Amino acid sequence: MKIGIAGLGTVGGGVAKALGAHGELLGLRASTPLEVVAVCDRDADKRAQFDAPQKFDDIKALAASNADLIVELIGGENGAAPMLVEAALNAGKHVVTANKAMMARHGARLAALAEQKGRALRFEAAVAGGIPIVKSLRESLMVYGISAVRGILNGTCNYILTQMEATGRSFEDVLKDAQALGYAEADPELDVGGGDTAHKLALLTSLAFGVKPDLDSVAVQGIRNITPEDISFAREFGYRIKLLGIAKKTQAGIDQRVQPAMVKAGTALADVEGVLNGVVVNANEAGPFFFEGRGAGECPTANAVIADIVDIARGNTGSVFGLPADNLLALSAAPTGSASSAYYLRFQVLDVPGVLAEIAGHLAKWRVSIESMIQRGRAPGEAVSIVMITHETKASDVAGALDTISQSANVIAPPCMIPMESK
């Protein structure tokens, strides 16, 4: 199996290194030798670091090379990455990619092309690093159908939330540390804004429910607004705050959300610490399954890329998303706000008579009923936090109530609303 690698960053280097170090055993597993015949990068210095018979600065040349399989590690939703993947498939080559943005946006089209050409298109490394969640959804957990997938899919966010909890420090402070440690990018928006999780979730949704990846129907909320106070209240109620990607089958359609959620302490997802990733799959009669491992980094990601290469070499070249691309349905999205859950609500209010009655009144008008409440910080004249856990309620009702409440002169900051995910 002749391999060409495009994009010679950390992961590309890791793939080449691991194929070198473990090539003999991997070749036995693959039933054929695995050989890197070409590398491709625009950066001459990077190319110089690689020992390969052919070095290209142009993806077209790589796509026209003698490689049987192209590893796409360029990244990016549009541009060079999908151009290379299309060119490679059209040239009759298999493709392995770690590119979640491209697969979330163009996955259905690329899958159809791959299947039309009778070639494999694999993307284990695009979701949750080394955890074999793509393969498990595609090949193992699908027999009885799947009702829900919930995952901690972004190590940066989980690291920040874990550190905020451990130290009591603010989001901004912890983010700066994470950047200094290399756990967060200089521009952290794709991570902390939830976009990266949304890419991964769209792929899991496709695999779990047999639909085309549909990034646009993912409701996305990041972790910027989570305060140390929220985390401390969560602990009081017996919960931890995690940024989850959630995909659920509901009667109204498929509900896909990325949002901070209260996860019950002591459950598997709540115990996913630091930069780790974790995924819960509700597989109907087969029961729930939980997977945990390193979600990023050179070796976990290279492991996923190489596992895909070995699989393809061994002839495991079935449908890209488990079902033939022609049979993937268009995703029928649940309307925004149709999700039902208990919610954590936090209001920052002036400590004046009647403010609680005012809030409670608006909630009641929207049929939001309260299970428990904590009020804290009552020093005369100071701002007060009122925190409530609701009974199960429609998201749109809670949002409606909060909209009205936030207009009150006594409410001095936008209310915070976090679903209780494992109640």
Added chain:
Amino acid sequence: MKIGIAGLGTVGGGVAKALGAHGELLGLRASTPLEVVAVCDRDADKRAQFDAPQKFDDIKALAASNADLIVELIGGENGAAPMLVEAALNAGKHVVTANKAMMARHGARLAALAEQKGRALRFEAAVAGGIPIVKSLRESLMVYGISAVRGILNGTCNYILTQMEATGRSFEDVLKDAQALGYAEADPELDVGGGDTAHKLALLTSLAFGVKPDLDSVAVQGIRNITPEDISFAREFGYRIKLLGIAKKTQAGIDQRVQPAMVKAGTALADVEGVLNGVVVNANEAGPFFFEGRGAGECPTANAVIADIVDIARGNTGSVFGLPADNLLALSAAPTGSASSAYYLRFQVLDVPGVLAEIAGHLAKWRVSIESMIQRGRAPGEAVSIVMITHETKASDVAGALDTISQSANVIAPPCMIPMESK
């Protein structure tokens, strides 16, 4: 793909039912219709419950039928099960089995036969029910090699230990309840004696380390001697007692053990509750991975069987244990007692002067040093429990010390020794 099912018990029924209920989607996933063309059982009443074109009471007839793939659910290390598997492979049929005893004992030979015949032999259902641990070890986690696998692989034992902890009741009492609830067999020995875990461990060891399954080199200890007192001491030290199957690469060879172990509270394995199974895989540079799910029962097991069928139908028919059978090495077992660990030790002693000095003296002679100690129950004249946690020590040294100590007239019961697995 024409399927023949042998052994029409709970799982066989589940497989037929699920293929009926979900056949259309599964056929799309398999790229070919999946059709049960034959069933086989010695029991005419069971055969009568199935709707299949051909019904056999004889495995030879099934092996000679027009089925392309035989599902072996007869069970048993020897006898009909391996006879059927051999006959089916020799007749050019693929085989899917849930038979851990057969695969642990005859796996290497059957794998060689399957590969010689160019047919698949799959056994996902033999280990940890619905958890795709066989596939993950074979196809996903192997790139950087594996240094250790630790698993809770027997739901009956985990249920009993969880219940003993929750209720403070004795092993015998909880076992009776488990039998009444159907969580334990009338003859529970295979479960509580550790034999079932040993079968599964031998298979995981083979997949993880590229060796032939070697059941005879698994050191096996069950949970009969665990007392509520041990469980309560464990909690005091911040641990929980779990029956683990452990396979580790050591300098002295591969160390395979089934034994009750102290697992640090709050870690993933410690939190595996009730009848669930959980497996930790240490995959070197790719990091540790954790898998949790239902390890037994109709639907989780049928899920694993059908996932194997779909995989084979799709053409994923590589080596049975990941490496070609000819390349599987004979397992080089670490000598008994060569394992190194911290240990929990419990001594039941008479409350007489000098007994602690006596025990401490023997431990010192065997170079066993103590990290912490609890002594409890000191009512004059009563038996006393002395509990210690050692520093890391060779198992054979601890065993040597315990052997001497147990001969003392002041020691009134065999000492208990449990390794601290996640210290």
